[in-house]
Amino acid sequence: MIPVPPPSEPATKTRRPLPAVVWPLVALAAILVVDGFISPSFFSIRLVEGRLYGSLIDIVYRGTPIALLALGMAIVIGAKGIDLSVGSVVAIAGAVMAHFIHLGFDPAVVVAATLAVGLLCGLWNGFLVAVLSIQPIIATLILMVAGRGIALMINGGRIPTFRSDFFSALSTGRIWVIPSRLFLVALVFLVLWAVLRRTAFGLFVEAVGGNASAARLAGIGTRMVTLATYGISGVCAALAGIIITGDTRSSDAVTAGMWSELDAILAVVLGGASLNGGRIFLATTLVGVLIIQSLTTSILMSGLPPEFNLVVKAVVILAVLLVQAPKVRTAVGSLVAAFRPRRTER
Amino acid sequence: MRERRLPILATIAVFVLLYALGGLHFNHFLSTGVFGNLLTDNAFVIIAGLGMTFVILSGGIDLSVGSMIGFVGIAMATMVAHGWHPLAAIAVLLVMGIVLGALMGWIIDAFEIQPFIVTLTAMFLLRGLCFVISLDSVPIKHPFVEAFSDFHLALPGDGWLSGPALVMLAALAFAVVVAHFTRFGANVYAVGGDAASALLLGVPVRRTIVGVYALNGAFGVLAGATYAFYTSSGYPLAASGVELDAIAAVVIGGTLLTGGVGLVIGTVFGGLIQGLIQTLIIFDGSLDSWWIRIVIGGLLFVFIVLQKLIMRSVTALGASAAPG
Numbered sequence: 001m002i003p004v005p006p007p008s009e010p011a012t013k014t015r016r017p018l019p020a021v022v023w024p025l026v027a028l029a030a031i032l033v034v035d036g037f038i039s040p041s042f043f044s045i046r047l048v049e050g051r052l053y054g055s056l057i058d059i060v061y062r063g064t065p066i067a068l069l070a071l072g073m074a075i076v077i078g079a080k081g082i083d084l085s086v087g088s089v090v091a092i093a094g095a096v097m098a099h100f101i102h103l104g105f106d107p108a109v110v111v112a113a114t115l116a117v118g119l120l121c122g123l124w125n126g127f128l129v130a131v132l133s134i135q136p137i138i139a140t141l142i143l144m145v146a147g148r149g150i151a152l153m154i155n156g157g158r159i160p161t162f163r164s165d166f167f168s169a170l171s172t173g174r175i176w177v178i179p180s181r182l183f184l185v186a187l188v189f190l191v192l193w194a195v196l197r198r199t200a201f202g203l204f205v206e207a208v209g210g211n212a213s214a215a216r217l218a219g220i221g222t223r224m225v226t227l228a229t230y231g232i233s234g235v236c237a238a239l240a241g242i243i244i245t246g247d248t249r250s251s252d253a254v255t256a257g258m259w260s261e262l263d264a265i266l267a268v269v270l271g272g273a274s275l276n277g278g279r280i281f282l283a284t285t286l287v288g289v290l291i292i293q294s295l296t297t298s299i300l301m302s303g304l305p306p307e308f309n310l311v312v313k314a315v316v317i318l319a320v321l322l323v324q325a326p327k328v329r330t331a332v333g334s335l336v337a338a339f340r341p342r343r344t345e346r
Numbered sequence: 347m348r349e350r351r352l353p354i355l356a357t358i359a360v361f362v363l364l365y366a367l368g369g370l371h372f373n374h375f376l377s378t379g380v381f382g383n384l385l386t387d388n389a390f391v392i393i394a395g396l397g398m399t400f401v402i403l404s405g406g407i408d409l410s411v412g413s414m415i416g417f418v419g420i421a422m423a424t425m426v427a428h429g430w431h432p433l434a435a436i437a438v439l440l441v442m443g444i445v446l447g448a449l450m451g452w453i454i455d456a457f458e459i460q461p462f463i464v465t466l467t468a469m470f471l472l473r474g475l476c477f478v479i480s481l482d483s484v485p486i487k488h489p490f491v492e493a494f495s496d497f498h499l500a501l502p503g504d505g506w507l508s509g510p511a512l513v514m515l516a517a518l519a520f521a522v523v524v525a526h527f528t529r530f531g532a533n534v535y536a537v538g539g540d541a542a543s544a545l546l547l548g549v550p551v552r553r554t555i556v557g558v559y560a561l562n563g564a565f566g567v568l569a570g571a572t573y574a575f576y577t578s579s580g581y582p583l584a585a586s587g588v589e590l591d592a593i594a595a596v597v598i599g600g601t602l603l604t605g606g607v608g609l610v611i612g613t614v615f616g617g618l619i620q621g622l623i624q625t626l627i628i629f630d631g632s633l634d635s636w637w638i639r640i641v642i643g644g645l646l647f648v649f650i651v652l653q654k655l656i657m658r659s660v661t662a663l664g665a666s667a668a669p670g
Contacts, residue, residue, distance in 0.1 A: 038374070082462070093364065134650050138603050145590060146643025152636035262409075262466055275460045307481060310474025318467045318560075326459040 024271050024287040027298055027320045031291060033208050035298045044299070052177050063293035064181045065240040065257070066092075067286055069264035070271075071185075071192055072236030074285040079229045079269050080209040080277025081129060086165040086237040086264055088147025089121045090257030093241025095154035098162055098251035107166035121147070122234020123218060126227035144261070146317040171246030181243055185286075188239065192232070193282055202280060205229060211276025270320055273314035291320070352656045353600030354612045356649070360598075361615050364622045368390035372629050378505025380625065388621035389475060390415065390573040394588060395613040396521040397565025402596050404558045405538040405605030406454065406461035411566045412588035413472035414443065415580070418570025420476050421579030432451035432490050432575075440567045447563025469589070476582035483581040486574060494575050499543035510572045517568055518614055525562070525610045534558055539596070539637035594652030595620060598649050602657070620644070 035042045035055070045054035051346045069086045076083045096117045100110040121143060128139035173180045196202030207215040216222045240260070245251050270288035271281045295316055299309045322328055368375040394411045401408045418439050425435040450468055453463050511555040525531040533554040534543040541615075545551050574580055599616030600606025623641050627633045 055564055128647075132651060132654060134654065135603050136645075138597060138650060141590065141593065142560075142646050145646060146592065146640045149639030149643065153640070156659040157634055157636065238440070262469075266463070266466065267461055298393065305478075307396050308474065308475075309475035310470045311478060314467050314471035317470070318464075321459055321463060321467070322453075322457060325459055327457050 011110050021272060021281070021284050023293065023320075023324050027270070027323070028287050028291050028294065031294050031298060031316075035294065035301065038298065038302045045298045047177060050177060051174055051179075055301065059290060059293045059297050060182060062180050063289045064185055064299075064325075065243050066260060066263045066267060066292065067185050067289045068188060068236050068240040068243065069257075070285050070289050071188055071259055071260075071282060072233035074268045074273060074280050074282055075192065075196070075205060075266045076136075076233045077265070077273055077275060078206045078209045078277060078280035079226055080212070080275075081218040081226065082140065082265065082275065083122075083125060083230060083233045083237075084137065084140040084261050085121065085125055085143035085147055086233060086240070087257040087259060087261040088144050088151070088233055090241040090244060090260060091151035091239035091251075091253045092121060092154070093118050093238040094245035094256045095151040095253055097167070097242060097245050098160045099154055101162045101164050101167075101303065102160060107164065110164075110167075111242065111290070114242055115235055118234040118236075118238020118241070119125070119231050119235070120234070122231040123227060125234070126230030129230065130190035130223040136312065148253055151256075153252075155251055155253050159250050159252045163249065164246070167242065167246035168249065171243050183308045184239065187280060188236065195281055196280060196282065206278055206280060209279070211278075212322035220248060266317060267292055270317070270324075271325060288324075292317075353602075353649070353653050354609050354615075356652055357600050357615045357619070359600060359610055361619050361622065362644075364619060364626065368481070368622070368626050368629065375629065378501040378503035379465050380505070382501060382505035382507060382511065384618060384621050384625060385511035385514065386508040386576070387624075388617050389514035390569045390576060391588060391591050391595060391620070392514050392617035393517045393565055393569040393572055394592040395599070395617050396517055396610060397562035397569075398589075398596050399459070399521070399599070399601055399608065399610050400525065400534055400558050400565075400591045401562050401609045402593070402601050402603060403605055403608055404534050404555060405541065406555070406558070407465065407593065407603075408559070408562055408566075409462065409465040409589050410450075410468035410472055411562070411569065411592055412585045412590075413469045413476070414563070414566035415570040415585035415588055416476050416583065417472040417479075418443070418567050419574035419577070419584050420479050420484060420580035422571060422574050422580050423486045424479055426486050426491075427484060432486070432488055432571075436567070439571070440564060441565035443563035444560045445563075446653075448556050448560040449558030450563075452552075454559070455552045458596055473582075478521045480580070480582060483497070483579050485579045487578075491575055491578060495578065498582045503623070513568070513572050516564065518610070521565075521610045521645040525546050530557060532556070535606055537608075540606070547577050591617075591620060594646055597646060600653070602653060 039055070042055050046051055048052070060121075068318060069090075073086065074081055093114050097110055097114045100113050105113070118196070125140050125143060128134045128142070129136050130271050170180055175183060196205070204215070207218065207220055208222050208225050212222050215225075222331075237257075242255065244256055248256075267280075267288035268285050269275065269285035270291050271286075273279055273281050273285070292313070293315050296309060300306060301311050304312070365376075367431065368380075374380065394415065398408055421439060422432060422435045425438075425500055426432055439552050446468065450461075450464050450534060453459060454464050494509045497509045500506050533544070533549050536547065536549045537551055537554045541551055570585075573585060577584070595616035596608070596613050597603060598618065598619055599612030599614070601609070622644055623645070624638050627635070627641075632658065
């Protein structure tokens with residue numbers, strides 16, 4: 001945290017280090033291997049009544065809402081921001097969705113309205129950060145604190161339930177044998193990937209995250225870029241809200257997406273991104289989501305009482321974070337380097 | 347710089363204004379009874395906020411304090427149920443809180459992992475430990491706790507200072523002394539203002555950061571104990587989200603989140619303002635409870651924009667004073 005200037009990195013640039021992408025995959029693989037030992041049937045996937053069943057499917061299925069949040073978060077963090085409000089936006093989106101369903105609107109209108117509200121929430125955050133230049137943590141804290149109040153207000157203090165074939169199909173239904181919500185994540189991933197990597201937008205975001213003043217001097221409209229990242233995060237949060245609310249068929253302003261912002265941020269960090277911005281890792285962010293979700297599932301499976309869930313999760317996450325910390329890696333690297341030459345001398 | 351005192355003046359002005367608003371609208375509002383209750387009901391948030399003030403002054407943030415309060419409550423309740431004296435339980439937990447805090451500070455500084463993430467992990471860990479200890483609410487039954495809740499220091503009028511309020515005031519006095527009258531306090535401001543310069547000036551940055559989080563751990567345990575005494579029970583889900591209230595209290599109290607600028611006393615007013623909003627809305631009776639969150643969110647917004655404007659004018663003044 002302390003922005004002490006790095007003590008002139010030793011010139012170890014001669015050998016290229018392993019790409020950062022490797023570590024999240026190694027962590028996930030390790031967890032899955034342990035799972036395989038705990039439960040031999042872990043990797044089996046069966047087809048029951050036209051649906052795929054199995055622990056792996058379960059992990060992916062349950063991870064969907066966090067995956068949507070984390071994809072948006074990855075972009076915000078890439079621009080050196082952070083969005084604490086996504087959990088509250090999930091609640092607001094759920095409330096708006098339930099409200100419009102009750103008004104009898106067509107699903108397409110409901111989706112459009114919900115996404116529009118999500119975009120609005122995101123743009124509000126973006127306005128605070130980009131225009132008023134408020135610190136991202138605190139700018140988005142405002143909506144995090146007030147958002148659930150707003151959602152409660154829309155719900156009128158109740159928990160409205162609804163029936164909607166469209167939203168049930170979207171959230172809990174399947175297309176062929178695959179849960180339909182996975183298609184939604186795949187679609188969002190592809191759209192974001194295309195926007196980031198097939199246009200200059202990704203470059204702009206990473207430039208703003210890397211060095212905002214340099215980006216501005218290079219002619220990038222840093223305000224618009226920052227605004228856009230929060231807008232994207234808001235829309236992603238609204239999509240997650242649609243999935244969560246469609247799943248429970250009710251809009252609970254207090255519990256919907258509770259603490260999901262923390263899981264989303266964690267997923268991005270586990271995916272190898274630094275909160276100091278400058279890099280966006282969409283694919284490994286999804287790996288980060290899978291790490292979090294498979295941890296939960298494997299703790300449940302291992303027969304440990306579920307109350308150990310959070311403790312084990314905290315310890316494993318800390319271990320993964322420490323392994324990823326550049327300081328630890330350089331230390332390990334120099335240790336390895338210290339041993340290598342001796343071997344060649346023999 | 348005089349301008350730096352403006353945020354705290356604005357905070358006090360808002361506090362007085364809200365109080366006057368209550369006094370105008372409700373008959374019984376301007377009594378020491380209401381004031382005493384305000385101190386009692388918000389004591390644990392303010393104590394947590396005092397620790398948070400040091401963390402934020404040093405340029406960090408702590409997300410774990412809500413879980414810490416819940417953990418201390420449930421751990422203390424369980425220990426008392428097993429025959430411990432509450433004060434002995436608090437002493438053991440205090441050591442634990444300080445050690446955990448110091449560990450967090452060390453990880454933050456030694457491995458350069460963001461405080462946000464490290465304290466988030468601690469938040470999960472402590473909340474998880476709550477569930478490991480007990481899944482149900484555990485009552486605290488002990489003569490000492492009963493004596494503590496019966497204890498009153500009468501104020502003029504119909505009010506009194508309760509045990510939690512007195513603990514809070516003692517914690518405040520301690521925090522003010524540490525922040526403004528010790529070398530450690532000066533180091534905290536220096537590290538939060540500019541860690542690189544502080545290091546060059548010979549400030550022991552690592553020791554300061556470790557100390558800040560250890561101190562914050564101690565305040566967290568104290569807040570937890572106060573909360574447990576206040577509710578006479580421990581509950582594994584208790585005080586979730588209090589870290590946000592504590593952060594909001596610090597920010598409304600005029601401390602800059604960038605670190606290095608702020609006063610401990612501001613946090614008390616920040617916490618009291620939140621409590622006052624709650625009291626006003628409850629007194630009114632016709633407003634729904636969700637307005638509490640919305641108003642506090644709005645107030646946060648106003649204060650942050652105010653701070654921005656003040657800081658901008660300060661920097662503008664500085665720039666015009668030193669041309670080139």
